[in-house]
Each structure stands twice: as C-alpha cells, then as structure tokens.
Amino acid sequence: MRSSFSSASAGGVSATSPGTSSSKSSSAADAAVAASLDAAVHAKAIELSSTLLETCATAGVGNPTVAMAAVHVATTLLYQSMRWDPAAPRARNADRLILSDASHAPLLYAAYADLGVPAFIDGAWRPLAASDLVRFGRGDGPLPASPLPSRLAAIDTATGAAGAGLSLAIGAALAARFDGEERRHFVLIGDGELREGVLFEALAHLAEERLAGVTPVFLVSPLGSGDRAAAVDGTEALGRRLAALGLHVVEIDGHAPARVRAAAEETARRAAANQPTAIIARVVRGWGAKSLQGGAWSGRIPTGDKLRTALEELRASRIGLTRSYGVANSRPTPRAASEASRHDASVKGPSAQIAPLADFARAMREADMTALYQTGRLAPRRAHALALRVLGRAMPELSLLESEARRTLAGELFTADRALAPRAHEFRGAEQHMVLAARGLAASGRMPFVAACARNLLRTHEELLAAAQEGAALRLVATDAGLSAVASGPASTALSDLASLRPLTAIRDASGTPALHILQPSDAYSAYALTLLAASHDGLSLLRLPAGELEFLYTPETEFALGRFEVLVEGRDLLIVTAGAMVHEVNRALDGLDEAGIDATIVDLYSIPFDEEALLDLANRNGGRILVVEDNQGAPIAGAVSEACSASGDGFTLESMCVRTPTVVARTFADALTESQLRAADIVARASRMVGIGA
C-alpha cells in the first residue's frame, strides 16, 4: 500500500497532476485506492480522537471536542499529504503543520506519539510514545498545554496567544523563500480565532507577498467562538473575505479524507503558479461522538461515564465507516522528506560570532560622512543605521523588519542598497503580526532586526512576552524613545514603554540567562556598538534609541558588554544612575554638583539587567546613596536598581527622578526636561538634599 500513498500525496511543491483523488473521471482502480485511503484515515482519526479524549481526561486539561473537530484534517495532512520525516520534522525541506489554536495540541500530541516524533523527555531526546501522553498539560513535561519547540521536535515556535499561528508560519515561509527551500506550511486555525485582528494582519500580508508556501486551514464549526457562530464568521462569508484578499479558496467537508487530500493537492498546484490558497474545512466539534456534540461541551472535558459513552460512540463510528469504505489494511505513514536531518540540530540560530566589522569611524568614512562625524554630534539612530548596514553586508542571515519602511533611517539605507533591499520587509503598520513573523523567521535560522517606534511597540506587549518566554532571538529596535521624542509630536512619544517591558528582563531561562536585554545608547558611538552587541547576542534584545542629535560621549576604545555599565565619573558622595539621552543632562549637572561640593559618581546604565553586585559596590563606595535619573514614567530604571538593593539585603538610600507629569506639553527635549523637573539644576538640588547640603 505504501506506494499508493506516494501517488496520492501531493508531494510538496512538486505537485502531481490535478484531481488525482477527487476527479470524477478517475478509474475504478483509483477509486478503490482512494476508498482504501479514506478508510485508513478514518480508522486513524478515530484512534487519535479516542487517545486525545483519554489524554485530556487524565490530565484534566484541554478542549477535546475542539481538537476532535480537526482530526481528519490533521490526520490526512500528517499521514498522507505532507512530505516530512517524523524522525526529523524540523529538517529544512520538511513540510510543517503549525498550530494556531492551542486547543488542537492534544490531537497533535496523539499523532506525534503514534509516529514517534522526538521529544525532550527527562533530559534527553527520544521518540515520543503513547505512554508519554499521561504527561500532557504539565508545565515541566514534554507536552505542555501550549506546545514548545524546546520539548518536541515537531514544533517550530511556541503556540500560545489566539490568532498567532499564521504570522509564525509567514515568518517561517519568508525564511524558506530566502533559503530556496520549497517546504510547505499548513496552519490549523480554529473558529474561536476568527475575530483576532492579528490574523487579518497576517492574511493581508500573505496575500500581498503571495507566499504560496503557507496554507491557512480554517476549521469552522457551527458553534464558532461562542454558542453559535455569527454569520460574518460562517464559511460562506469567510470564503468571500479570503477571496477578496486575493487568496484562492477551497471549501471542503473537513471530515472527508478525500476532500482534504484533494485540497492539499490543489494548494500545491496553485503554489507552483505562485497563488496562495486558503482551505476552509466545515467541521463538527466532538466528531464521531454524538453525545459530545453541541455547544455545552466546548471547553469541557468528559470523564467517567461520559467518557466511556464517547469512546463507545467513536468505536461504533469506526465500524460504520470502515464497512462503507472497505477495511484499511495498512498503517498510514507520512512520506519522508527527501533529505532527513537531525531534529535538534537541523535549524540553528545564526552564529553569534561576527567577523571583525568596520568600526564606527571607518563606517562613517565609507558612508562619506566624515564631515558629519567631525561635528562631534550625531543622531544615535544614524549610527545605528550605519551599524545595521555594516552587519547586513557581513551577515546574509540578517533581515530587517519594519513597521513603516520609510520611517527609519536604517530602512532607507537598506532599501537603497541593492544587496540588502530584498532583506528589508515593510509591515505597513501591522506591528503585532511583525513581531510574530519575526519569531517564525528566527526559528528558521534567520536573524531578524525588528524596528518600530517605541509608542507602537506598546501594542505588541503580549507578543513580546511570548517571544521572551520562548527565548526567541529577535533584535528589537524602538525608535523615538523617551522625552527626546517630544519633538516628533505627542502621538509618537512613549514614556511608559520601558516600565511596561522591564519586567520581561526578570524572566530567566533554565540556564539563568535573562529572557530580554534592554540596551539604551546615549550617543552615536554607543548606538553603533550596542547594535553590534545586539547582533552578537543570540537571544531577545531591545535597542531603545533616543530621538534627535546628541554629542559624542564615548570613544572608539569604549567596550560595551551585556549586563555591564559605564562609570563616566567616579566620586564618593553619591551614585547617580542614568541612561540614554538623560546621560547628557546628568553630565550637565556636574559643574553644579562641584559647586555644591558634591563629589558624585555617574553611571550610564546602558544595559538592563545589569551586574547588580558591581553597581551596589559602587553605591557602597558612595555612602550607600543612589539617585536614579530617567526620562520615563513609572520609574523603571529606579525599579531595577531598587530590586537589586532589596535583593542584596544591605541598606541603601535610593531616590528616583522620573517623569511624573501626566501629559508632556513641551515641543523640545530641553523644554520637556524643564516641564518634568529633570534639568541639571533639578538634579543638583535633589543631590544636595540627599547628601545633606542646603535645604
């Protein structure tokens, strides 16, 4: 029987002739093969449904009737249509099945246990077995409720937030296109996700880019996201909407294996013609177990008698179906991808080692900007853009994703360079989709730099949290950060972004590495160096660029490192901690501090998290007095320092100067500092009070 699977399967983009299994003109022999294939899928589907019901009942976790609705689609794709090797599902050329709705996880786990996909169990990789399914839903096991790539070889990116799967797949497909891989990405999308805005962002991007390697598969039941689907979410309206975007749409009975197979084949044929296709599968929640159908069982788990009844109904369905289709006499097996490779080594992050690159001065020279360089002041974003171009030329795996391509200088430099332009992606304001797609790119071995203005990154909080939890190697770039951005207008000012994202730096992976490093340049030199540093760190980082021009603070000799800080002035009375554009204002306070008789230490805390011990040592050498000066609302830098003080158990005096005004009215950085009482004179006054001088 095995060869017949090959002939019936779509075989990736090397599509077979049209209509192999669904054409009405197929011969009687073909019909017999198709019927036998159908019987095999039905038998396997019922086996997987029974397994997932028992798995959920044991774990007390899951949404089994929703998972059962996807059973024929997943079985047909995994066992017949997709070209992949269960021993190496992350091989570069292996087709992917990507979850969007985590409700489908127990179904995929049942299939992967059946197929022996490698899982990381008790410290080692070995094929997943049916006996492992009892671990479903445990956060520390191989089968958490939301699948993780670190635990199971068939998972590329962590599944979590509703509506995210298609974006992750688009990122993976963009990477495949760069690498010349012809793999296909099927995305299972549940009908509880149809109203997620980010899903629309992804669909529009898919249509614009004509990424035919991605096939969204919508599993639409009459129940929808509530008790009853709205007409606007029904298969008909959905099909019209997808078609209006320019996608080819195939609507099928999601429980008819032949239809699923034919749709996958049609997708492959259309892909060869660069036409992306969406599949809409009409499905039934709790398929095969009548007692579980209906809205009351959505989100609930049958146990005891209810479970026994459901399993009995599934058995009866199997007898009825195998009789009508003829008995399946073979165990369906997925077709191997042509080149097998190891699951745990197939896709690696880009090398963290960067060849020696041009230093800042040379980069400026090469960009004919020597005159500008000699003025002694430069916009940090300009130095960042230069660094990114230098990196882009040296590292073919680097891609630049931008919310609005024409907004950043880096984007302009990239698009102006013929070699780099194909690696610059514009996301037309769809920031949430962009961050998810970047995860897909990173999981496929590319190095995405992801840029948006700080204000717009606020709307990606959930996506950034997921990236941090997954340990995704994204290099985020926030432009127009802090008070220096007031000149660009109030709508682009974000003063709470750092406070909002700082908690993510507290998340650590198993090896204790912070999930996020926040890097804040204070001049062009540090912007250049910290961009290179972000590239060299194979993890999540956020480079937070101030707006406008700033004077040079550093020299080519200054070394920057993750978790380090720079002592600009060393004194003994008071430790002043600051970062970003505020470093300049603190420097301006030096004369006043001198006059007031205060011998202050000034630290540029350009990296968060930081070496807490070293900073507190410095504080202890300054009478235990710390003053944090920052242009943020919510005092996130002071919070980080405060936590370090608390954790040390020693006593420190910590004071914080930050933005406390409700709305910033000023139109220049200087005026905004005055308004927020963050001028040099304010710093001197506060320092004097702390050291016990003056009022």
Add this chain to the structure above:
Amino acid sequence: MRSSFSSASAGGVSATSPGTSSSKSSSAADAAVAASLDAAVHAKAIELSSTLLETCATAGVGNPTVAMAAVHVATTLLYQSMRWDPAAPRARNADRLILSDASHAPLLYAAYADLGVPAFIDGAWRPLAASDLVRFGRGDGPLPASPLPSRLAAIDTATGAAGAGLSLAIGAALAARFDGEERRHFVLIGDGELREGVLFEALAHLAEERLAGVTPVFLVSPLGSGDRAAAVDGTEALGRRLAALGLHVVEIDGHAPARVRAAAEETARRAAANQPTAIIARVVRGWGAKSLQGGAWSGRIPTGDKLRTALEELRASRIGLTRSYGVANSRPTPRAASEASRHDASVKGPSAQIAPLADFARAMREADMTALYQTGRLAPRRAHALALRVLGRAMPELSLLESEARRTLAGELFTADRALAPRAHEFRGAEQHMVLAARGLAASGRMPFVAACARNLLRTHEELLAAAQEGAALRLVATDAGLSAVASGPASTALSDLASLRPLTAIRDASGTPALHILQPSDAYSAYALTLLAASHDGLSLLRLPAGELEFLYTPETEFALGRFEVLVEGRDLLIVTAGAMVHEVNRALDGLDEAGIDATIVDLYSIPFDEEALLDLANRNGGRILVVEDNQGAPIAGAVSEACSASGDGFTLESMCVRTPTVVARTFADALTESQLRAADIVARASRMVGIGA
C-alpha cells in the same frame, strides 16, 4: 439658498427620497442647485486646504497632504450632509464626524474654526476662531496634534493610535442604540491604517451587529501606507473585502461633492433598512496643489516658497472650479440638529452616586446561595458577579463587555437575566476593539464594565494607555490574575500584567487624580465591595480577580475606599505588605512569625495608588522595615512601595518577595507558591533575616 441645503441633505436617519442630487432624471432646476452646492463645497474645501497648509507650516507639525486628501469628504459631510449644530456638537442627537487617523486633525480644526465650534481656551469655553489655529500642535492648547474631548466640543474621544476610530464610533453607536438616539457616526479612515488588525475587529463587529448608524469612510490614495499602496489595499480589493463582511459598499470619487452627498444619502436610506454601509473615497494627497502630490510629500510640511506655490495652485484650482460649477453665492452652513443642547453638558458620565444596594449577605440570600455563603469560603469572581448583577439592576447605564461571554460568571448571570441580557456584549476574542469600543460607550454616557482574563488584557496595553491618558471612565475586570490562576492552565496565566499596567497609575490628570486605580480583592467580601467601589468611581479602574475559592477575610462592616489599605494585624517589628490571594499565605505565616518572635504588621494593599504617607507612617512604627510579598513577576507592588519610600526622602529597608521563576510548572496554587518560594515558611525565613533573627 439655505432651504436648498436642507432638501439636498440626507437629514440623518430620516432620509429623503433616493437620488435627490445624483439622479440622472433630476430636473434642470435640481441640476442647477446641485451645481451650486458643488461650487460651494469646492470653494470651502479650497479655503480649508489653504488654512490647514498655513496652520501646519506655522506649527511645524502635521501631515498636510494627507489632510488635504480628505477635504471634500469632510467639507460635504460637515457643511451639508450631517445634521448637527456647531454650537453643540455633542448633543445626543447630533451626527458625529469621528477621526481615526490623526493626520486629518488640522483639516477638522480649520473647519471647526470656520464654524465656531466651542473650544476650551485659556480656562473657558468659547467658539474656536481662525486666530486660534496658531496654537495647533501644542500639547497644552485647544488644538493638540491628536484631538482631545476636553479641549474641543466636537471631539467625543481622544484620537491617537492608528486604526482606533471605527471602534470608538461603534461604542458610541451602541450607546445611541440603547438611548434610542438616531444620530449617525461617520468615521474618516486613512489609507495608512488599512493593515491595522483592530480595524478588522471593528469591521467584523459592525457587520455582525448591523450597526447601520456607523459609516466608515475610507480615504484611499494610490500612495497607501508607503510609497505605493499594495493591490490588497486598493479600492477594488477593499470593496470586495467589505462586501464580503456583509456591508453595503459605495465607491466614489472623493473630490466630487455630489458623489459624497449622494453616498451619505444612500447610507441613510440603507440605515433605515438596517443595512450598514461603507464608503470608499478615491482621493489624492495634496489635492488642488499639484506641486505637493506624489509620495515625497507624505508626512512633510511645505514652508516658504513651497508653501507659496501650493497656496497659489489652490487659488488657481478655485478659479477653475467655480467657473465650471457656477459661482457659489452662499456660505454653506451645517443643518442644525433638531434639539440643541450645550456642548459641555450634553453628555455626562453616569452619576457616581449609587443608590443603597444590597449588601453581600443579602445578595447571596437573594441568589439562593446562603448555604454556600455559610461555608466561609467563596470564589471572589462569584462575589464580583453577584455585585455586578446588583449594580446592573440598579443602574440602567451599566453595560458589560466581555471578550468571551461564556467565560466569566458575571457574563452568565447577565445573560440569564432578561432585563440585563441586552446590556451584555460579547466581543469574540477581539480585546483591543473591545477596550476602544468601551471608550466610545463611556463618552456617550454609559458605564462599561470590560472583562477579560488578565493574560488577554496584556494585548490591550496601548488601548489602556490611551484610556488612561484620556481619563475614560472604564471599569476593567481582569479575571484569572496571578499565581492562583495556574490551575486554569499555563495559557491563561499572566504574571507580568500588574508590572505592565502599574506605570499607568502614575499618570495624573490636571486635578492630580490618578489616571488608573488598580483594585485587588483578596476574598469574596472585598471582591463584592471593590466592584461597588469601581462602579462609584467615575474614572478608569482595574479590578484584578484571583482565581479559585478563598476563605472570607473580611466582614460586612469593613469599609473599602480608593487609595486606602487595610491593616490586618498591627505589630512593631516589620511591615509586611501584600495583596490579592497572597494575603492568605501571609496570614498563614503568622504563627511562624510569632514563634520566631517577630511582631509583624500585615497590610492588605488592595488599592494602587495608595496613601503613601499612611503606609510609611506604619513602616516607621515598624522600624522602617518593609517586606513586600506578591505573586507577580517584575515586583510591581514592591516598585510602588519603593517609589513611595524614595519620594519620602526617609530611609527605609525594603525587601521584595515575588515570582522570579521563568515558567511556572505547578498545577495548583499551593504548588506554584512552593515553586516560587512564596510559602508561609519562606516568608517567615525572610522576615527573620530582615529583623536580624536566625541565619
């Protein structure tokens, strides 16, 4: 001429007969009237374009060519089609023009100055005048770059984030439907917003609810969000997508006044048949000034010679157009709404005074839950649901907005009550749209309670920031908050939500009131009382509900107030500050603290921000030692206390116990506490170290 405007205008939902101005069979007299109307609009449009160009040039702020693209649409709607009175634009029955893209602000400001719409200038309301336009773009003036309702009577809700306008209008239209008002809401949507996911969420909701009182007007230029619009964002594809959602679509030349007028009339006719309509207007950026057309001018402001040339081109356009249409001999004037009312008093927040309501025990009795009440433990969310039902019955202005209706107990109680069911709205997973729509409802005088699980609220960070900045009176409810939610599965656990939102409590309005109050119940009594408290506060609050059942801590006599905290135990050695479900674990540490000889003070800090002086007084009475115990990542409560300590200038010893584990593995609250080292024993150990007892 004035009466002819009336006959040509659509007159709100009381539509005139079809085709008044655009029908080909109209008489010669009608044609003359239409031509004259067109000439009037052209003349006014060119006047407004000139004004906005000068306004932007003076301010150095704005995106004038994008604003010019909307000039005929806005002029026709404001001066001819809409039924409103410039002296009272927020009258309940007045039609609304709602901005989505803030780029259009200078255009509307020019029109409102021409029409004398009331603005809040130098401390008083008076009609806006042309001479006020020099204040455009100043954060403290009546005309900020992003319009604010507190500064200009024609603005219902603050404009800001891209893609938000339609959601705000939907909220306003839902409120109008409740109130039986037949006003219409036109939303100007720019072509830079077409990829915003939240816009799709709003369109789907509009289609599902058939809110025919809302008309999205898409202004689509060939330039799109970048240099060139993608085909998928073109008028044709956009029209197909909107039609696929079930909207009626009218595509017009956005610079032909008669077409705009006819489209508005058609919208009114369709609205009478409950059919929502979308208008797609093909527009030209920099219309009327050839030298400004083309992508290079997007986002740029002409000054000097460039400005003079553009103004000259506009003048030439006027001469050409008025000649072809006949000279307009009247100043177009909007048609007044039938009932005029004062702009600054027309729409008020619901009364903050709540009639005496059933206390918790009586509410339980009335819900036949006396037996449950007597067990001495209850899920806080159950008490919250009861409180919300009591409130809902007493306050007809209360609406419940839920991300997924069937997920919360409050939603179940609401939908089960015939009187309350019409006020329960399900948003099918579209949280961002939900928060924006709630602002629209609140601006129209309703009292929205907005519920989602804490994890899903993370994705609304930007929308919540905008609500806080506006001072919108939303009552947010976050369910499944903190470690107690681990039992509901990892996907629903949010441990960084409080850290992410706490900075918003630092934002103050002009009167010093915090922009956000975070309320954290620790038992059923406090959940009941804090729900009532949230209702009575006419501002933004977030009620953060723990999961699961908890023992009663309080009694019916306990009084809760904003900014207050409860001293559960008063000692003198150490102040322990905690909140939410963690209060129970701290209580459990009491015996151990006693044994260790520590006389601790325990505070339930149920409200943030809080009375800092009172808390620090208490700390001073406890040797200046503070231990914060919380089940959050990022230590937000410790951060709040730390800021208070810093601000006081006194020396305190502050230590923090929070969640530092990267991923929570446990499946029960108790196990999660153990895993995070937050058990009673851990608290005793840390307290002992702080007080200097033991190791």
